[in-house]
Amino acid sequence: MSAKETKDSAPSGSAGEHAPTELSERRSSILEAVVAEYIQSAQPVGSSHVVTSTDLKVSPATIRSEMAQLEQEGYLTQPHTSAGRVPTDKGYRFFVDHLAAPSSTPAPQVKEVRNFFDQIHGEMEHVLEESSNLLANLTSYASVVVAPGHTTTSIASVQLIALSSTSVLVLVILTDGTVERSTVDLGSAVEAEIVAEASTLLTATYKGAELQALTATPTSPSAEVQRVLTAVSGPLSLLSSDAGEAQVFVGGPSKLADAFDAVETVRSVLSILEQQLVVVSLLRDVLSSGLSVAIGHEHGYEPLASCAVIVAPLEIDGKAAGAVGLLGPTRMQYPAAMAAAKAVGQELSERLSTLGHEVDH
Amino acid sequence: MSAKETKDSAPSGSAGEHAPTELSERRSSILEAVVAEYIQSAQPVGSSHVVTSTDLKVSPATIRSEMAQLEQEGYLTQPHTSAGRVPTDKGYRFFVDHLAAPSSTPAPQVKEVRNFFDQIHGEMEHVLEESSNLLANLTSYASVVVAPGHTTTSIASVQLIALSSTSVLVLVILTDGTVERSTVDLGSAVEAEIVAEASTLLTATYKGAELQALTATPTSPSAEVQRVLTAVSGPLSLLSSDAGEAQVFVGGPSKLADAFDAVETVRSVLSILEQQLVVVSLLRDVLSSGLSVAIGHEHGYEPLASCAVIVAPLEIDGKAAGAVGLLGPTRMQYPAAMAAAKAVGQELSERLSTLGHEVDH
DNA sequence: ATTTAGCACTCAAGTCTACAGAGTGCTAAT
DNA sequence: ATTAGCACTCTGTAGACTTGAGTGCTAAAT
CATH class of the missing domain: 3.30.450.40 (GAF domain)
Structure with a gap:
């Protein structure tokens, strides 16, 4: 809600010396300490804990009043009165945006x-x-x-390969090297040459096109080839609809x-x-x-x-x-x-x- | 350890009237009741519970002594003294082998x-x-x-498809319609016809063979074709090793x-x-x-x-x-x-x- | 020889109390 | 503004007690 940027100010070296964006330097330090501690221990963090884990030269009482403020501003909560503080979503957000040094890539x-x-x-x-x-x-x-999905890549080749006399495997090969495939039953026997011809025709038609283009089937003068093309058109358009998945x-x-x-x-x-x-x-x-x-x-x-x-x-x-x-x-x-x-x-x-x-x- | 068969005796209709294999009819009924109840409730099952859930005309005391026997024989246990009984692995085993009517496929x-x-x-x-x-x-x-894995199926076709002037996609198509693929960089530009020739040669060589055969590469008189074949041989044998996975x-x-x-x-x-x-x-x-x-x-x-x-x-x-x-x-x-x-x-x-x-x- | 009623026994789980400890918020002094 | 001090709150733990489910055993009944 509040912060959108992840990388904003100059990427300084170690943690804790950032330009605070809405919080006083000290509050920000306290928040950081609470978040860091809670991430480690999963236990609510109390004021004296903060004192020992930071180099702030103040007493627990001071921390307490600051933490009360932080709570009022929505960065921290208490599971119950008299427990330590736990970060809210907003607290974590501030930590991520301003305190967790993004440059510290190990x-x-x-x-x-x-x-x-x-x-x-x-x-x-x-x-x-x-x-x-x-x-x-x-x-x-x-x-x-x-x-x-395959929305961006284009078609490198369409191959029909006879698995048996009556069925062919349809392969659509994309320029990124992926392959979509589907098996089609032709119903009756078809010559290998007819299949090859249909295959060549398909590649010629679709090469360079996007997967979405597969809905429109080409036509052939030869009735036999046409039969293959028709049988194949269904599965092809199915593939095109899978494209974006x-x-x-x-x-x-x-x-x-x-x-x-x-x-x-x-x-x-x-x-x-x-x-x-x-x-x-x-x-x-x-x-x-x-x-x-x-x-x-x-x-x-x-x-x-x-x-x-x-x-x-x-x-x-x-x-x-x-x-x-x-x-x-x-x-x-x-x-x-x-x-x-x-x-x-x-x-x-x-x-x-x-x-x-x-x-x- | 004891029982190996799942289907043994005659598949009778409903539960509870099986020929007991090592257990008296009554004990087996009790065991069944305990297992069934425990599967439902996840709570240890007591003797009086068994009385109400079976049609045995006996008192809890009798059930108790039977359950003590079943425990001694290893079919049941108690989480602690004075708790009900819980089935052991052996108890479940008997239930599965003899009591859970296999014919009751819903x-x-x-x-x-x-x-x-x-x-x-x-x-x-x-x-x-x-x-x-x-x-x-x-x-x-x-x-x-x-x-x-693809151990049983044989190769229907091997296709080389040019993705760019210097790289080809190797496709191994199996008779069950699955496709194994790999991209290969040829290092320098190769004519489309050369690729096509290599592709034809590969299919001719491997068609009908099993995936394991892919380790032996064919040779060609043409130096250019040979170059493609050599480039492709590595990936091909890799595919063959993936076969059984x-x-x-x-x-x-x-x-x-x-x-x-x-x-x-x-x-x-x-x-x-x-x-x-x-x-x-x-x-x-x-x-x-x-x-x-x-x-x-x-x-x-x-x-x-x-x-x-x-x-x-x-x-x-x-x-x-x-x-x-x-x-x-x-x-x-x-x-x-x-x-x-x-x-x-x-x-x-x-x-x-x-x-x-x-x-x- | 089973079966069963009766009884003593055991144990887990729930309830209550007490208490220690961690932590807070407030107030008054610095 | 900071802080020491104090009263207060809440959790968690430990112990004492009770309840209830369930057992195993024994002696009587079938």
Whole structure:
């Protein structure tokens, strides 16, 4: 609601010496201490705790009055009177926007990500799935990779391949190297040459077009060829409608069981992750709002109110195409998780971009 | 350890009137009542409870002494003195083998499964994944589908398709309609005709062979063609090594959070499900032991000691190929779950079999 | 020789009280 | 503005007590 930017002021070195945006320097320090402590311990943080964990030269009483202010302004809450303070969504938001130094990308992680992408090979689906697992293992949070549909790539070739005398396999090969396929029963036997001819005709027609073009079928003077083309047209247009469908890869769902201790929360979050549509729209919403982190109620999904979502965009040749995300409790290790998501997002984007035109770097 | 067969004696109609195999009729009835009650309530079952839920004309005291016997023989335990009885793995085993009438396959479920397979279409992976989800939703347990590698099918065609002047896409098309692919960088520009020639040669060489054959590359008199063949040989043999790799589809992991109330159990079971290798070998072990159900410690995996695994085989044209499984707590709705797994296994087997030769029924 | 009624016994779980400890908010002094 | 001091509040734990479900045993009944 309040802050939209993640990167704003000059990226100073270590934490705690930022230009505060709405909070006095001291309050901001206190807030930082509370958030940091609570992320670690999951226990409400009391005033004397803050005194020992910061280098503020004040007494607990002073901290208390400041914390009371912070509570009134909505950054902190108490589970009950006479307990310590716990950050609210707004508190975490301030922490992420102003206190968690975004420049502190730990080098070893980046190295591990690089290593991974040097090692991994094989089909794109495999790479995406393993990327998701990597991110989950790196961060100990559940991860999500939403891969682009084929909206941007164009058709490289359409092949018909006879599997038997009466059935053919339809392959649509895209310029990024992915393949869509479908088996078609012709009803009666057809000569191999007829199939080949139809195949050539199809490639000639569609080459360079986008998947959406597959709804219009070409015609042929030969009745036999025409029969094949007609039989194939149905499945082809089906493929075109699948074109935009995003693929979702979920990594490390078991991490959720570590992150929450109420089994009911685990259940509901897991079941959200099973609904791919929801996941896709969640990430899209978060991305389009210009945020890279959505905390608690910031995204509209009530079942995920106790979660934070970190999203990094995927880009293929500079164009937005999917996203990688992390799902954890609101008391999340934001700096580390954001760095990991960013690193994986970047490296994966690069990998996806090179896949298409096989650059020799 | 004791019983291996699932279907043995005559399949009588309703429960409770079986020929007892090691237990007196009455004890067996008592055991049945305890298991059934405990599966429902998750509460230890006391002697008076058994009296009301069976039609035995005896007093609680008699039940008690019988239950004490059943405990001594290892079918039941007590969480503590003065609590009711809870089935042991052995108790569940007897229940599954002798008491849960296997013939009671509920018709509506079978119908739902049929419906599903009539509706579902698209790529094989998609069908497998959705089958897994279906099974999970049908039973409210987590489900696993382990799909066959490509060991049995043979090669229908090998296609090289130019994506750019210096890179080609290698497609290996199998007779079951699946496609393996890999992108190859040729290093320098190659004429389209050369690529086409290499493609024809490859198909001629490999057609009808199994994937494993891809390690030996053919040779060509033309130096240019030879260059392409050499460039392609590496990826091809990689594909051949991928051949046997099973695909694992997990459905409804969130159901696990319902099935167990200790979050730690949920975590450990989930993380098992993430290790596909373990899942595959688990199902294989269970299948090969001739059982369709493994309860508690019957499989060797300690982290799954509180789980039962139900497995139904998948067959393609009569040959064993993969399995569908269910993973739930030992206090599982065995009859329903077994029926569902069996139904989905059968229908899916049929579907997989027809995929290859596209029968028109 | 079973079956059963009766009884003593055990244990988990709930209720109540007491109490220590962590933490707050307020007030009055610095 | 800061802080020491104090009263207050709330949680959590521990112990004492009660309740209730359920058992095992024994001796009588069938």
